[in-house]
Amino acid sequence: MASIELKNLRKSFGAFDVIKGIDLRIEKGEFMVFVGPSGCGKSTLLRLISGLEDITSGDMIFDGKRVNAVAPAKRGIAMVFQSYALYPHMSVYDNMAFGLTLERGHSKEDIRRRVEKAADMLQIRPYLDRLPKQLSGGQRQRVAIGRAITRDPKVFLFDEPLSNLDAALRVATRIEIARLHADMDQVTMVYVTHDQVEAMTLADRICVLRDGLIEQVGTPLELYEHPASLFVAGFIGSPKMNFLTGPKVEAYGCATLGIRGEHMTIRPDGIWEGTVIHAENLGSDAYVYLDMGEAEPVVVRVDGTATVKSGEVLRVSPLQERLHRFDAAGRPIR
Numbered sequence: 210m211a212s213i214e215l216k217n218l219r220k221s222f223g224a225f226d227v228i229k230g231i232d233l234r235i236e237k238g239e240f241m242v243f244v245g246p247s248g249c250g251k252s253t254l255l256r257l258i259s260g261l262e263d264i265t266s267g268d269m270i271f272d273g274k275r276v277n278a279v280a281p282a283k284r285g286i287a288m289v290f291q292s293y294a295l296y297p298h299m300s301v302y303d304n305m306a307f308g309l310t311l312e313r314g315h316s317k318e319d320i321r322r323r324v325e326k327a328a329d330m331l332q333i334r335p336y337l338d339r340l341p342k343q344l345s346g347g348q349r350q351r352v353a354i355g356r357a358i359t360r361d362p363k364v365f366l367f368d369e370p371l372s373n374l375d376a377a378l379r380v381a382t383r384i385e386i387a388r389l390h391a392d393m394d395q396v397t398m399v400y401v402t403h404d405q406v407e408a409m410t411l412a413d414r415i416c417v418l419r420d421g422l423i424e425q426v427g428t429p430l431e432l433y434e435h436p437a438s439l440f441v442a443g444f445i446g447s448p449k450m451n452f453l454t455g456p457k458v459e460a461y462g463c464a465t466l467g468i469r470g471e472h473m474t475i476r477p478d479g480i481w482e483g484t485v486i487h488a489e490n491l492g493s494d495a496y497v498y499l500d501m502g503e504a505e506p507v508v509v510r511v512d513g514t515a516t517v518k519s520g521e522v523l524r525v526s527p528l529q530e531r532l533h534r535f536d537a538a539g540r541p542i543r
Contacts, residue, residue, distance in 0.1 A: 211271045211285060211363040211397055212237045218267035220253055227253045230267070240398045241389050244408040245418035245444070251291060251401045252368055254418070258399060259366055271364075274527045287357035288366040291373060293357075295341040300339040301328075302463065305356045320359075327358040330392055330531055331385060347378040351385060358393070365393070367400040380405075387411055405445050409433070417441050438528040439539035442467050448496060449532070451507045456461060457481060463542055467533035469511040470496065475517075479524030488517050499523065 213235040215338055224420045226267040227250050235241045256262040257269065260281035271274050276284055295304050307314045332350040341349055351369060357365060367386070370377045371379045387410070390398055400409055408415045415438075415518040417424040417432065425437040429445075436442035442450045452487040458466040467487045475497070483499030486506050493513045498506040517523065541543040 213364065213397065215254075215258075215269075215270040216268040216270065218254075218257065218269065219265045220250075220257055221265045227421050228265075229259065231421075231423055233416060233423065233426065235397060235399060237397055240400065240411060240413045242400045242402060242408040242412035242415045243422075244415055244420060247403060247418075249418040250421040251403075251418050255323070255366055255368055255401045255486055256400060258364070259286055259290040262348060281379070282402055283329070283365035286366055287360045287362035287364075288368065289350075289353050289357050291369040291371045293341070293353045294375075295349060295352060296524040297341055299340075300337065301333065301341070302346070303341055303353050304341070306358050307336075308356060308360050312372055317420075323359040323361070324355070327355040330358065330389065331355050342426055345378070346374050347382050349376065350382055354386070354389065358389075365396050365398040367398070369401055369403070371402070373403070373434075383410060385409060398437060406425075406447055409445070409447075417444060419534055422465075435531065435541075436467075437541065439465060439467070439535045442533060448508045451503075452505075453481075453501070453503060453507070455502070457501075459535055461532070463534035465535040467535060468531065469525045470508040472506075472528045472531035473509045473525050474523050474528075475509060475523050477512060477524060481526070482522060483526050485517050485519050485521045485523060487519060497523070499525070 215231050215233045218228055218231045231254065243254060243529060245251050253262060257264055258335045260279060264277050271284060279468060281457050296307065299307065302324055304346045305327060306320050309320045309323065316472055325334065328337055331354060333348060333351050333355060336348060344352065354358055365414055371382055374382060400411060414428055416426045419440055425432060425441045430443060436445060443452065448470055451465040481501060483501035486498040486500050489496045491511055495511050495513050495515055497509045497511055497517055499509060536542055
């Protein structure tokens with residue numbers, strides 16, 4: 210495994226600055242997730258770590274050694290892309306073995322041992338003789354992951370690997386990746402996604418990016434409970450944090466008040482009033498969307514057995530200890 214350190218890292222395409230000076234340390238064996246909206250620079254940052262993009266300025270350091278000019282093949286990395294990038298005419302076995310056959314020093318027995326070990330880890334041994342077209346999307350993604358595992362990398366890079374899967378397969382494959390991290394705890398993993406649910410469920414730490422800069426780095430719980438900005442507060446959590454402004458927040462001494470839907474209750478003596486726009490029943494829980502005069506509906510999570518109707522007027526109260534106050538610049542007021 211390897212530690213990775215980024216020092217004032219910058220990347221520009223012509224006059225357009227994509228990565229604008231990032232300092233970050235990823236510890237050995239850590240599962241770091243880069244998350245943020247489209248265009249924030251997360252995939253570019255991953256490609257800089259891999260060596261697939263040249264660094265404009267700054268330093269990329271693996272285990273204390275500067276690797277700016279080191280070729281991808283020499284960095285000890287393996288990468289899994291959004292597209293499976295499998296050879297359609299090759300069997301699953303040959304796809305997983307292909308990288309090793311290009312390297313010197315691997316006997317056929319060594320290659321077979323590595324492929325079968327990875328196949329067992331990902332539960333795809335029964336498919337080793339099949340072609341990719343004979344597999345489901347989730348199975349193809351596991352083959353792509355298995356191909357990376359066989360290389361015995363120090364650093365595992367994932368670039369939105371679940372984006373092409375349907376909802377059920379995303380959950381199943383996410384569990385496989387979590388299991389993989391537990392089984393390969395000596396390998397440093399860096400994972401890019403726009404899906405904050407993936408980030409929250411997989412990461413040891415999350416790096417939230419915005420416009421080529423880091424907004425916050427921390428554990429999922431740290432980002433959920435102590436967001437460092439209005440942006441992070443609105444990005445982390447599902448559904449996202451509610452934001453209130455105007456007369457409702459004047460007594461709290463802030464420009465914006467944040468409260469998550471699970472930290473609000475519907476009650477007759479509630480301090481705020483809203484009209485039901487819509488209610489989503491998910492079985493165990495339901496999300497009630499209220500028009501409270503804000504730019505966006507306010508979401509309240511309630512028990513799935515609760516019955517509310519569109520147009521109904523409800524009163525709600527927040528848990529005072531779970532309120533988040535933000536100043537006019539979008540920074541938290543502690």
